[in-house]
Amino acid sequence: MKSTIKIFMLIGILMTFFTCSEDYDLGRKLDPSELDFSVIQDYSIDPGGNTVILINNTPETVPVWDYETGQSNRAIDTVHYAFAGEYTINFSAVTAGGLVDAEPITITVSEDNFNYINHPIWNMLSGGQGNSKKWYLDLNADGVSKYFTGPMYFYGTDNGWLEGGDEGCYGDDCWSWAPDWASNTWIMDAADYGYMEFNLQGGPYVTVDHLTLPDLGVQNGTYNLDLNNYKLLMSNAQMIHNVGYDTCSSNWGNLTIFSITDDAMQLGVIREAIGSCSSEGPAMIVYNFISQEYSDNWVPEETGPEEPTLPGGWEDIISEITTTAIEWKLSESNPLDWATLSGTMMNGWQSPEDYPDWLGTPDPAVYGDFSMTMDSADNSVVFVSPDGTTTEGTYSINSSGIYSFSVPVPTFTLINWASFGPDANNELRILRIDTDENGNVSDMWLGAVDDVNNPSQYTAFHLEPNAGGSSGGGEEEGTEVAYDTSKLVYGDIETNGNLRLEIHNIYGDTNLDPGLNADDMFFNNSVEVTFTLSGITLNEGAVGSYDASIYYADPDWSPNGSGNAVTVNGDGTYTVSYVPGAAVEGCIVFVVDIAGLATDVADLEAVSATIDSIVIY
Numbered sequence: 001m002k003s004t005i006k007i008f009m010l011i012g013i014l015m016t017f018f019t020c021s022e023d024y025d026l027g028r029k030l031d032p033s034e035l036d037f038s039v040i041q042d043y044s045i046d047p048g049g050n051t052v053i054l055i056n057n058t059p060e061t062v063p064v065w066d067y068e069t070g071q072s073n074r075a076i077d078t079v080h081y082a083f084a085g086e087y088t089i090n091f092s093a094v095t096a097g098g099l100v101d102a103e104p105i106t107i108t109v110s111e112d113n114f115n116y117i118n119h120p121i122w123n124m125l126s127g128g129q130g131n132s133k134k135w136y137l138d139l140n141a142d143g144v145s146k147y148f149t150g151p152m153y154f155y156g157t158d159n160g161w162l163e164g165g166d167e168g169c170y171g172d173d174c175w176s177w178a179p180d181w182a183s184n185t186w187i188m189d190a191a192d193y194g195y196m197e198f199n200l201q202g203g204p205y206v207t208v209d210h211l212t213l214p215d216l217g218v219q220n221g222t223y224n225l226d227l228n229n230y231k232l233l234m235s236n237a238q239m240i241h242n243v244g245y246d247t248c249s250s251n252w253g254n255l256t257i258f259s260i261t262d263d264a265m266q267l268g269v270i271r272e273a274i275g276s277c278s279s280e281g282p283a284m285i286v287y288n289f290i291s292q293e294y295s296d297n298w299v300p301e302e303t304g305p306e307e308p309t310l311p312g313g314w315e316d317i318i319s320e321i322t323t324t325a326i327e328w329k330l331s332e333s334n335p336l337d338w339a340t341l342s343g344t345m346m347n348g349w350q351s352p353e354d355y356p357d358w359l360g361t362p363d364p365a366v367y368g369d370f371s372m373t374m375d376s377a378d379n380s381v382v383f384v385s386p387d388g389t390t391t392e393g394t395y396s397i398n399s400s401g402i403y404s405f406s407v408p409v410p411t412f413t414l415i416n417w418a419s420f421g422p423d424a425n426n427e428l429r430i431l432r433i434d435t436d437e438n439g440n441v442s443d444m445w446l447g448a449v450d451d452v453n454n455p456s457q458y459t460a461f462h463l464e465p466n467a468g469g470s471s472g473g474g475e476e477e478g479t480e481v482a483y484d485t486s487k488l489v490y491g492d493i494e495t496n497g498n499l500r501l502e503i504h505n506i507y508g509d510t511n512l513d514p515g516l517n518a519d520d521m522f523f524n525n526s527v528e529v530t531f532t533l534s535g536i537t538l539n540e541g542a543v544g545s546y547d548a549s550i551y552y553a554d555p556d557w558s559p560n561g562s563g564n565a566v567t568v569n570g571d572g573t574y575t576v577s578y579v580p581g582a583a584v585e586g587c588i589v590f591v592v593d594i595a596g597l598a599t600d601v602a603d604l605e606a607v608s609a610t611i612d613s614i615v616i617y
C-alpha cells in the first residue's frame with residue numbers, strides 16, 4: 001500500500017513538472033550520485049535528535065520525501081518525531097528524465113519528546129500518549145446514524161476547519177449540504193464499514209479495517225497531524241469510505257479535519273473529476289465518524305415524532321393575518337432552503353448571493369407574481385401562479401400546522417431545477433413562523449415533505465405577507481393620506497448610521513410642524529409608504545444594499561412595531577409597508593429607517609428624499 005500512495009503523489013508531481021515545461025521531450029535522467037540533498041538532525045532543539053530538517057539542493061528537481069510518519073514534496077521541510085527509535089528517510093527527485101531514487105538514510109532518535117503530540121487534537125484523535133482509540137463511520141448496518149444526521153456531508157472546495165475562517169470558509173467556493181441519510185439513502189448503503197484505530201503507542205500508528213472494500217482489507221500505517229492547516233496525513237492507510245466514492249479521490253490519506261471532539265469527528269477529501277465522479281465538479285466530501293466509546297454508550301432517545309417549534313398562539317397569528325386578506329408572497333431574498341421537521345434550515349441562506357452555484361441564484365422575475373391568499377373567515381384560498389393563472393378553493397389546517405387544500409397547489413420552477421409545490425398529499429406544513437417584538441407575524445416557512453412516509457426532511461419555502469393583497473386575488477382599495485413632503489425631516493437623525501425619513505414624530509422635529517394630520521391615521525390592515533431617494537454616492541468599500549422599513553406607533557403604543565424590510569441599493573423609488581395586526585387609531589411615531597446607509601454615504605448633505613404617497617388599508 002505504501003507504494004500505491006507514493007504513486008498517487010508522483011503522478012501529480014510528474015504531471016505538473018512536465019506540463020510546465022516548454023517542450024515535452026524528456027531530458028537527461030540524473031545519476032543518483034548527482035542528487036544533492038541533506039537530512040539534518042538539529043540537536044540544539046532536541047537533545048534526542050527529534051527535529052529533522054530535510055533539504056533538497058538539486059537544481060531543477062521536485063523532491064519526494066518519505067520519512068515514515070508522513071510524506072512531503074517541499075524543498076525544505078522540518079519533521080518532528082515524538083518517539084525514540086530508528087527512522088528510515090527515503091528521498092527521490094523528479095527530474096526532466098524521470099524519477100531518481102537516492103539511497104535511504106536511517107536516523108536514530110534517542111529520546112521521546114511528547115511535546116510534539118501534546119495537543120487536544122492529538123489527544124481527541126488517539127486517546128493521548130500511550131493509548132489508542134477506535135472510530136466508526138456514523139452509519140451502521142441497521143441504517144442508524146447516532147450523532148450526525150447522516151454519514152456524509154458535502155462542502156465547497158474552500159471549506160475547512162469549521163471553527164476558523166469565515167464560519168469554516170477560506171476562499172470563494174464555500175457552501176454546505178448536510179443531508180439526513182434516511183431521506184437520502186442513495187448516498188451509501190447501510191453497512192458495517194469497519195473501523196479506524198489511531199494510537200500513540202511507540203509511534204503514531206493507524207490500523208484501518210475496510211469491511212466493505214475487501215481489496216483494501218486491513219491496512220497498517222502511520223499518521224501525522226498538520227495542526228497549522230488542520231490536516232490529517234495517513235501513510236500506507238486510507239480513510240474509511242464507501243465503494244460508491246472509492247474512485248473519486250487519488251489520495252484517501254490526505255484529509256482535511258472539519259471538526260473533532262471526544263465523541264465525533266469529520267474528515268474531508270476533495271472529490272475529483274475522476275473515476276465514477278468524472279462527470280461531477282470538484283467538491284469536498286466529508287465523512288462523519290463517531291468514537292467507539294460514544295457508539296457503545298449511545299442510547300436512542302425515546303421521544304415522539306419531532307415537531308416544529310411554533311410561537312405561542314400561532315393559530316391566532318395565522319388567523320389574524322389571513323383575515324386581513326393579505327397575500328403571502330415568496331421572499332425575494334431567500335425563497336428556498338431545505339429543513340428538518342424541527343424548522344431548522346439546513347443551509348441558512350439569507351440573500352441571493354448566499355446560494356451556491358450548483359443550485360443557482362433566486363430571481364424574483366421568475367416567481368415574483370405568485371401569491372397565496374387564505375381567508376380564515378370562510379377558509380377560502382386563492383392561488384395566483386407566476387403565469388397569471390388563478391385557482392380558487394378551500395383549505396383546512398390541523399393542530400400540527402399542516403395545510404390541506406381542496407384544489408391542486410400550483411407547481412412551478414423556483415430556481416433552476418428546484419420547484420415550488422406541495423408534497424404527494426397536496427399538503428404544505430408550517431415549519432417556522434417569525435414574529436416581531438410586538439408579536440406581529442413577519443414571515444413563515446412552509447415545507448413540502450420529501451417523503452410522506454418518512455417526514456424528516458422538507459423542501460422549505462419562505463413566504464412573507466404582502467400588505468397590498470386581498471382574499472379575492474385582486475387589489476384591495478386603499479385610502480391615500482394627504483402629506484406635505486416639504487415638511488419631511490431626514491438624515492442621520494439619531495446619529496446611529498441610519499438614514500431616517502421622519503414623517504411624524506411627537507418626540508422629533510416634526511412634532512410642531514407635521515406634514516400630515518395624525519387623526520387621518522386610522523386603519524385596520526396596513527400602511528404603505530412610497531418614497532424616492534436621489535443624490536446618493538457611496539464610499540469606496542460600502543455595503544451597497546440596505547434594509548429599509550417602517551417603524552410605527554399609535555398613541556397608546558399598542559400596536560407599535562416595524563414593517564417588512566425592502567432592499568435599498570441607491571437612487572430610486574421604493575415602497576415599504578407595516579402590518580400592525582390590530583386596529584390603529586392615530587400615530588405618535590411614523591418613520592422610515594434605512595439601516596446603515598448614512599454611514600456609507602460620501603456626502604449626506606447631497607442626498608434628497610421625498611414622500612410620494614402614504615396609503616392606508
